[in-house]
Amino acid sequence: MRRLAFVVALGAAACVGGPERGPAAGGRELVVGAGADATPSGAFQARLGVYPLNTNVAEPLVQLTSDFHVQPLLATRWEYRGANTWRFFLRPGVRFHDGQVLTSRAVKESLLQVVNARQGYSFLDEHSFRLPNDTTVEITPTEPNLRLPEQLVHPNYSIFAPGTNPGVRPVGTGPFRFIAYRPNDRIRVARNDSYWGERAILDRITFRFFPDATTRVLALTAGEVDLIVDLPREQVGTIVRRPDLRVARASPGLILALQVNSHGREPHGLLADRRLRHAIGLAIDRGGLVRQVWGGEADTVQNMTVPQVLGAFADSVRGFPFDPRAAADVLERAGWTRGPAGIRVKGGRPLRLTLLANPETDMGTAEFVQAELRRVGMDVTWLKLPDLGSYAARLARGEFDLNLSVSNQNDANPLFLPALIYHSRSTRPFARWHLAGARFDQVVDSGMRVADPVQARHLAARAIHLAVDEEAVLIPIAALYRLYGMKRTIGGFLPHPSQTNQSWSGVTVEATAAP
Amino acid sequence: MTRYLLARFASTVPVWVGISLLAFGLSALTPGDPATIILLRQTGEPPSVEAVRIVRRQLRLDDPFPARYGRWLLRAVQGDLGQSYRTGEPVLASLASRFPRTLAIAATAMAMALAVSLPLGVATAMFRGSGLDHGVRIATLLVASLPSFWLGYLLILLFAVWLHALPVAGSGTARHLVLPALTLAVGVGAGFSRLIRAALLEELWQGYTRTARARGVREILVILRHCLRNASIGLTTVAALRFGHLLAGAVIVETVFAWPGIGSFMVDAIYDRDYPVIQGFVLFTGTVFLALSLLADLAYSWLDPRIRLTRGGGDAVA
Numbered sequence: 050m051r052r053l054a055f056v057v058a059l060g061a062a063a064c065v066g067g068p069e070r071g072p073a074a075g076g077r078e079l080v081v082g083a084g085a086d087a088t089p090s091g092a093f094q095a096r097l098g099v100y101p102l103n104t105n106v107a108e109p110l111v112q113l114t115s116d117f118h119v120q121p122l123l124a125t126r127w128e129y130r131g132a133n134t135w136r137f138f139l140r141p142g143v144r145f146h147d148g149q150v151l152t153s154r155a156v157k158e159s160l161l162q163v164v165n166a167r168q169g170y171s172f173l174d175e176h177s178f179r180l181p182n183d184t185t186v187e188i189t190p191t192e193p194n195l196r197l198p199e200q201l202v203h204p205n206y207s208i209f210a211p212g213t214n215p216g217v218r219p220v221g222t223g224p225f226r227f228i229a230y231r232p233n234d235r236i237r238v239a240r241n242d243s244y245w246g247e248r249a250i251l252d253r254i255t256f257r258f259f260p261d262a263t264t265r266v267l268a269l270t271a272g273e274v275d276l277i278v279d280l281p282r283e284q285v286g287t288i289v290r291r292p293d294l295r296v297a298r299a300s301p302g303l304i305l306a307l308q309v310n311s312h313g314r315e316p317h318g319l320l321a322d323r324r325l326r327h328a329i330g331l332a333i334d335r336g337g338l339v340r341q342v343w344g345g346e347a348d349t350v351q352n353m354t355v356p357q358v359l360g361a362f363a364d365s366v367r368g369f370p371f372d373p374r375a376a377a378d379v380l381e382r383a384g385w386t387r388g389p390a391g392i393r394v395k396g397g398r399p400l401r402l403t404l405l406a407n408p409e410t411d412m413g414t415a416e417f418v419q420a421e422l423r424r425v426g427m428d429v430t431w432l433k434l435p436d437l438g439s440y441a442a443r444l445a446r447g448e449f450d451l452n453l454s455v456s457n458q459n460d461a462n463p464l465f466l467p468a469l470i471y472h473s474r475s476t477r478p479f480a481r482w483h484l485a486g487a488r489f490d491q492v493v494d495s496g497m498r499v500a501d502p503v504q505a506r507h508l509a510a511r512a513i514h515l516a517v518d519e520e521a522v523l524i525p526i527a528a529l530y531r532l533y534g535m536k537r538t539i540g541g542f543l544p545h546p547s548q549t550n551q552s553w554s555g556v557t558v559e560a561t562a563a564p
Numbered sequence: 565m566t567r568y569l570l571a572r573f574a575s576t577v578p579v580w581v582g583i584s585l586l587a588f589g590l591s592a593l594t595p596g597d598p599a600t601i602i603l604l605r606q607t608g609e610p611p612s613v614e615a616v617r618i619v620r621r622q623l624r625l626d627d628p629f630p631a632r633y634g635r636w637l638l639r640a641v642q643g644d645l646g647q648s649y650r651t652g653e654p655v656l657a658s659l660a661s662r663f664p665r666t667l668a669i670a671a672t673a674m675a676m677a678l679a680v681s682l683p684l685g686v687a688t689a690m691f692r693g694s695g696l697d698h699g700v701r702i703a704t705l706l707v708a709s710l711p712s713f714w715l716g717y718l719l720i721l722l723f724a725v726w727l728h729a730l731p732v733a734g735s736g737t738a739r740h741l742v743l744p745a746l747t748l749a750v751g752v753g754a755g756f757s758r759l760i761r762a763a764l765l766e767e768l769w770q771g772y773t774r775t776a777r778a779r780g781v782r783e784i785l786v787i788l789r790h791c792l793r794n795a796s797i798g799l800t801t802v803a804a805l806r807f808g809h810l811l812a813g814a815v816i817v818e819t820v821f822a823w824p825g826i827g828s829f830m831v832d833a834i835y836d837r838d839y840p841v842i843q844g845f846v847l848f849t850g851t852v853f854l855a856l857s858l859l860a861d862l863a864y865s866w867l868d869p870r871i872r873l874t875r876g877g878g879d880a881v882a
Contacts, residue, residue, distance in 0.1 A: 085832075089650070232824065233822070234734060234736065234824060260822060261733075261820050263717060264822060267732050270725050271720075271725040271728065271732050272728075436835045437601055438594070438601050438835070438836070442597055476612030477612060478612070478616065
């Protein structure tokens with residue numbers, strides 16, 4: 050028995066680190082339940098507390114508003130100087146958490162780190178930066194890219210104090226300063242009392258990592274955390290039934306869509322026929338999907354990206370109404386007639402398609418799409434791939450007809466997704482399967498060359514109209530809400546549609562009587 | 565004894581090489597390009613063809629299989645399992661830094677399982693056919709059938725959400741250890757109690773027990789002093805193998821409880837096609853299995869002095 054006790058004690062001793070930290074006396078601490086810790090993986094090591102989990106310790110030159118506009122942050126203003134060059138004027142009097150003054154050298158050093166880590170998509174290299182003085186930076190991308198200010202809102206482009214290592218101890222200018230990090234466990238930050246702008250209300254925030262979503266919800270219901278990110282929609286009911294908890298929704302920042310293999314090799318060449326692509330667009334009941342699969346936690350959408358990014362021009366993308374009869378007519382006209390078991394046939398070939406779905410995407414949507422297309426006579430085989438690796442491999446080889454993907458809009462550049470996925474000069478290995486054509490390319494290229502953001506939105510909307518309405522290489526499905534569960538004592542939390550741009554400055558925690 | 569040990573150790577070498585071949589071969593055969601996934605994880609966006617080509621060349625992924633395997637095995641025997649594609653850290657150091665946490669869960673779970681299953685097994689054997697016996701057997705069958713992740717959620721609900729007695733998940737204090745260990749212990753303990761009952765029932769009617777009873781030794785002492793020791797030989801083998809399973813199979817429990825052990829590390833590695841970590845993990849746990857199996861063999865002679873270990877690898881009963 051003594052041996053047994055020893056083993057138990059040994060086991061316990063092996064994992065003892067320190068006591069569980071709760072809110073400190075005399076101050077307000079928020080405990081956030083986040084997802085898995087991405088920091089130990091690859092280049093995220095250099096983005097500790099910044100991306101994908103943004104703890105507000107560092108800031109970029111410009112900021113993304115919740116309606117996807119650009120507003121000043123560390124740069125008070127910026128102007129286009131011609132010849133593909135942007136000039137940014139730095140905010141005077143800003144200091145890093147270690148006391149160093151924000152200078153143009155710090156900006157160059159930080160952005161070079163991004164370049165060296167092969168992150169970003171702004172066509173920057175070591176020759177892209179010119180520093181006319183301590184408070185001015187000129188940036189010239191290596192290729193025509195007038196969308197730069199809209200791209201620099203991404204937290205990847207945050208500015209750190211010179212001579213510091215953001216992967217170990219991020220020293221930024223943000224409203225919170227880094228305190229401690231334990232991999233796969235938590236990050237702690239405290240209010241920066243010397244912040245250049247409006248000071249944060251909270252004293253401290255602890256971000257705890259819970260890879261399992263159900264455990265995250267249980268941690269909230271147990272009162273161990275105050276707020277959780279990425280609340281699974283199936284668990285919304287659990288939260289709203291509790292009088293002490295509530296749900297917050299960010300306006301959609303995620304777009305669920307079918308990417309079509311319009312340039313596939315046999316046996317994946319059927320969707321080279323534009324009529325089939327249109328029929329697929331018409332056959333899907335987006336409203337039904339939102340109600341039945343997403344429980345109302347999504348919007349129907351007919352766009353490639355979140356509509357706010359396109360502003361007033363978003364409506365120029367029409368998309369596809371739900372009209373299964375019209376879908377059937379299109380298929381009939383294309384020569385696909387109903388065969389045995391309701392599957393359409395043409396020249397003896399059944400209308401069979403292969404559907405891929407990102408394994409990190411909701412699987413209910415794939416089943417719904419499969420059922421909808423079956424109804425108009427398309428036999429869709431959904432290949433359930435176990436992980437991102439096998440999924441990416443199939444995509445790159447073009448071994449699919451339809452790909453259910455989720456796209457994130459984390460910056461203000463309306464041409465981000467069109468240029469990344471559907472442009473012929475995209476360097477992405479799977480882009481060749483759904484190129485949107487020469488006219489589309491021209492419009493995207495024009496959009497990259499205009500300085501006026503309104504004009505860029507107009508051109509982006511035109512490009513997306515070509516890709517969706519005319520070429521149908523992309524069939525939009527739904528725009529998803531990001532869901533947060535939290536205690537009712539939490540105030541001032543304004544969920545940002547781009548989670549990586551979430552601000553924690555205005556959040557408050559009301560004191561509650563001990564249970 | 566020394567000769568036996570050497571012979572037994574030598575017999576593990578081909579098994580170990582076989583494990584290494586499986587570890588390396590299976591991960592290389594799985595679909596998915598690690599270079600693509602590394603870049604995908606780094607940037608959050610699909611990588612370019614050129615970037616994938618550069619990373620593949622850096623990682624020497626285009627070399628023939630025998631060359632890659634030979635290089636890896638040679639380094640492995642020198643204690644170098646390579647570097648993680650994702651983190652850039654040495655695999656052995658990463659496994660070694662996480663292993664104590666998994667060992668803590670496994671050891672605590674094993675201790676909990678034995679602490680409960682021993683008295684239960686003895687009691688059900690002593691009162692065979694009674695209501696207690698039937699009740700325990702049905703209960704152990706039920707709990708052994710529960711999936712560990714579901715049991716984990718139930719335990720969190722009970723002890724963390726309703727009773728507020730233990731933390732939901734995480735690590736850092738001994739209290740964090742209790743629920744994940746208990747989740748693993750329930751299934752193992754249920755199996756053990758049935759095993760102990762069956763082994764004891766066999767021993768209870770042996771000649772030596774009848775002799776002990778005839779000499780007036782009380783039934784409980786007959787069981788504890790005589791039967792249990794003999795019954796524990798089979799239990800030792802099973803416990804050693806189960807302990808190996810606990811070390812290698814705590815994957816789901818570690819994910820549910822956000823416990824940063826080698827199991828959750830392995831899950832991340834599989835998703836990211838981090839070959840060096842997957843291969844290192846399989847080799848590492850395979851080596852632990854072999855060591856535990858060897859230790860179980862050695863424990864036989866301690867538990868039953870009639871067993872003498874011989875060079876031929878067989879057991880001689882004096």
